[in-house]
Amino acid sequence: MSVRSNLSALNCSLAKSLDIVGDGWTLLIIRDLFLGATRFSEISQSLGIAKNILSERLGTLCEAKIVERGGTNTRPHYRLSEKGLELVPPLLGLLLWGDKYCADGKAPIIFETKNENRLEELRLIDETGQTMLLLDLHAKSGEGAEFLTKIYLDRLTEKKNQ
Amino acid sequence: MSVRSNLSALNCSLAKSLDIVGDGWTLLIIRDLFLGATRFSEISQSLGIAKNILSERLGTLCEAKIVERGGTNTRPHYRLSEKGLELVPPLLGLLLWGDKYCADGKAPIIFETKNENRLEELRLIDETGQTMLLLDLHAKSGEGAEFLTKIYLDRLTEKKNQ
DNA sequence: CTGTATCCTTAAAGATACTG
DNA sequence: CAGTATCTTTAAGGATACAG
Numbered sequence: 001m002s003v004r005s006n007l008s009a010l011n012c013s014l015a016k017s018l019d020i021v022g023d024g025w026t027l028l029i030i031r032d033l034f035l036g037a038t039r040f041s042e043i044s045q046s047l048g049i050a051k052n053i054l055s056e057r058l059g060t061l062c063e064a065k066i067v068e069r070g071g072t073n074t075r076p077h078y079r080l081s082e083k084g085l086e087l088v089p090p091l092l093g094l095l096l097w098g099d100k101y102c103a104d105g106k107a108p109i110i111f112e113t114k115n116e117n118r119l120e121e122l123r124l125i126d127e128t129g130q131t132m133l134l135l136d137l138h139a140k141s142g143e144g145a146e147f148l149t150k151i152y153l154d155r156l157t158e159k160k161n162q
Numbered sequence: 163m164s165v166r167s168n169l170s171a172l173n174c175s176l177a178k179s180l181d182i183v184g185d186g187w188t189l190l191i192i193r194d195l196f197l198g199a200t201r202f203s204e205i206s207q208s209l210g211i212a213k214n215i216l217s218e219r220l221g222t223l224c225e226a227k228i229v230e231r232g233g234t235n236t237r238p239h240y241r242l243s244e245k246g247l248e249l250v251p252p253l254l255g256l257l258l259w260g261d262k263y264c265a266d267g268k269a270p271i272i273f274e275t276k277n278e279n280r281l282e283e284l285r286l287i288d289e290t291g292q293t294m295l296l297l298d299l300h301a302k303s304g305e306g307a308e309f310l311t312k313i314y315l316d317r318l319t320e321k322k323n324q
Numbered sequence: 325c326t327g328t329a330t331c332c333t334t335a336a337a338g339a340t341a342c343t344g
Numbered sequence: 345c346a347g348t349a350t351c352t353t354t355a356a357g358g359a360t361a362c363a364g
Binding site for chain 2: 007008011013014016017018019021022023028031036037042047083086087089092095096101102104108113117119120121123124125126127128130136137138140141142143146149152153156157159
Binding site for chain 1: 345346347348349350
């Protein structure tokens with residue numbers, strides 16, 4: 001077997017996401033692009049990532065349509081696609097969590113709007129636009145669920161109700 | 163140098179978070195705990211993770227106060243602490259992203275409240291409780307920022323304003 | 325059931341040199 | 345500046361056996 005499990009084989013969208021962005025560098029690259037970096041050298045220097053690794057990651061991200069490559073061939077620039085931008089909220093969630101628990105509450109980077117309102121938290125929103133509380137959520141199998149996933153979820157639900 | 167970079171050395175809360183949960187398995191373990199799994203064997207079977215790896219991860223998560231160990235010594239059970247629960251929103255964000263982009267929109271798992279309202283998205287909230295738009299955000303250095311971080315953010319901001 | 329202890333494999337990351 | 349091509353290293357992950 002390989003060193004890294006093929007998480008995509010799991011019947012779980014989180015596993016599939018992590019197969020793409022769960023490697024430690026990828027979300028940091030996306031962070032840099034969201035911050036406004038566009039050049040290879042900017043990201044390379046900012047993160048201290050080896051050039052071959054950065055090259056390979058950017059290639060993968062472009063293939064996955066998370067990043068778009070523009071500019072000239074010899075001086076390309078990179079930017080997040082809509083698909084890539086949609087990764088930013090969970091990314092910011094992890095960042096805020098790190099601010100709170102790993103940085104003594106002293107954020108190295110603050111995100112705010114022009115009127116200086118500061119990003120504070122992520123909120124869960126349902127299909128009607130209402131806020132949801134984490135502890136009110138329960139899981140059930142969806143249309144993409146395989147047999148074993150259904151069994152597992154049913155067992156856990158049953159357990160909770162006891 | 164080591165195979166895996168010491169991301170914690172970066173002056174970034176995202177990097178510090180990823181140092182803890184950015185390994186591919188950890189968020190999946192937290193997912194299982196959030197779904198209601200409490201036992202070692204439940205997680206082991208659900209994810210197909212090797213027992214020594216799961217054991218080591220649970221140990222690390224307990225040390226980090228993300229997971230709490232209860233029950234008897236021979237039959238322990240695990241559950242998320244408040245600190246662990248706060249990782250769930252970004253986790254769900256990645257999961258929703260995977261539903262949309264990696265699972266053809268066919269979610270294997272649906273999260274809903276008792277009145278069957280379904281989790282749809284994450285929203286960014288500022289300190290006054292208002293919704294923020296991703297594209298309205300800009301980054302600036304906070305009190306935890308080191309010199310190089312400030313330089314980097316200033317350069318990117320300047321670049322944007324040109 | 326819940327692990328611990330070994331051993332082994334390998335893919336991921338880094339360093340370095342080189343190219344247009 | 346923006347990579348590509350090699351080579352090397354090593355830590356992470358897996359398999360297996362064993363233990364309380």
